[in-house]
Amino acid sequence: SAVISQKPSRDICQRGTSLTIQCQVDSQVTMMFWYRQQPGQSLTLIATANQGSEATYESGFVIDKFPISRPNLTFSTLTVSNLSPEDSSIYLCSVGWGEAFFGQGTRLTVV
Amino acid sequence: GNSVTQMEGPVTLSEEAFLTINCTYTATGYPSLFWYVQYPGEGLQLLLKATKADDKGSNKGFEATYRKETTSFHLEKGSVQVSDSAVYFCASRIIQGAQKLVFGQGTRLTINP
Numbered sequence: 001s002a003v004i005s006q007k008p009s010r011d012i013c014q015r016g017t018s019l020t021i022q023c024q025v026d027s028q029v030t031m032m033f034w035y036r037q038q039p040g041q042s043l044t045l046i047a048t049a050n051q052g053s054e055a056t057y058e059s060g061f062v063i064d065k066f067p068i069s070r071p072n073l074t075f076s077t078l079t080v081s082n083l084s085p086e087d088s089s090i091y092l093c094s095v096g097w098g099e100a101f102f103g104q105g106t107r108l109t110v111v
Numbered sequence: 112g113n114s115v116t117q118m119e120g121p122v123t124l125s126e127e128a129f130l131t132i133n134c135t136y137t138a139t140g141y142p143s144l145f146w147y148v149q150y151p152g153e154g155l156q157l158l159l160k161a162t163k164a165d166d167k168g169s170n171k172g173f174e175a176t177y178r179k180e181t182t183s184f185h186l187e188k189g190s191v192q193v194s195d196s197a198v199y200f201c202a203s204r205i206i207q208g209a210q211k212l213v214f215g216q217g218t219r220l221t222i223n224p
Contacts, residue, residue: 006154033212042200042216043155092154099145100204100212104154 002027002095006103013083013110020079021106023093028073034066037090037105046091049076083110113138117201117215124191125223132186132218134175134201142203144168144177144184145212149198158186158199193222 003026013019023032031050035043046066047055055068069077080087090105118133136142146158146168159168164179173188184201201215 042214045211048211094212099157099160100147100155100202101157102155 002029002101004093004095004101004103006093006106008106009104010107011109013108015083015085015110017083018079018081019083019106019108020077021091021093023076023078023103025074025095029095030073031095032070032076033094033100034068034076034078035092035094037092039089043092046078080108083108085110113140113142113203113205113211113213115201115203115213115215118218119216120218121221122218123221123223126193127190128222130186130188130191130195130220132199132201132220134184134186134215136182136184136201136203138182138203138205140205142205144175145202145204146173146175146184146186147200147202147214149200149217151197155200191220191222193224196220196222 005024007022031048033048034046036046037043045058046061047057047068049055049068049070051070051073065081067079088110090107092105093103094100114137116135143162145160147155148158149155159170161168161177164177167176175184175186198217198219200217202212204212
């Protein structure tokens with residue numbers, strides 16, 4: 001199993017600003033995943049972050065909007081840039097192969 | 112590709128009722144199948160899983176059987192409790208290749224006392 005600490009748990013941000021979300025895992029993992037959960041919707045994979053290489057983004061997500069860092073095997077950050085109200089969502093990080101473990105999520109509200 | 116279709120919600124039941132939440136999948140390979148649950152104010156957590164055809168996953172009174180012939184993984188519970196109120200997500204993952212976890216749209220379940 002893995003314990004994931006994600007912060008902040010929630011934030012309210014102004015349009016045009018950025019928010020950086022941190023994800024800390026209690027064990028070393030090769031891959032970390034970032035998801036978005038829009039209000040009332042399912043989870044959509046944003047990108048996969050490998051340590052020591054560029055993140056791999058899913059269709060519809062770009063690095064300029066969602067830059068990701070992965071400095072070591074236990075930590076990653078996701079930045080949501082140039083915020084607009086459409087970015088209001090829950091963002092989650094996840095690890096795991098056969099069974100995924102999730103952080104508590106970050107609830108972002110853009111005003 | 113890999114996709115999951117889940118029963119539309121919300122679902123409202125009385126305590127001790129029988130629950131079924133339907134889930135079907137499409138996959139180019141042989142996926143592992145999962146049910147995740149999201150209790151109010153909490154993150155997702157794994158409820159149960161099955162990794163091959165005819166496997167039955169079970170936990171907390173919930174069960175789901177991997178049916179390859181009908182490409183289904185329906186979630187069932189014989190007698191629900193108020194504490195089961197949550198959002199339930201069906202998911203699949205192809206273990207070979209991309210390893211991406213694909214989620215259904217989620218079903219919000221409310222159990223009334």
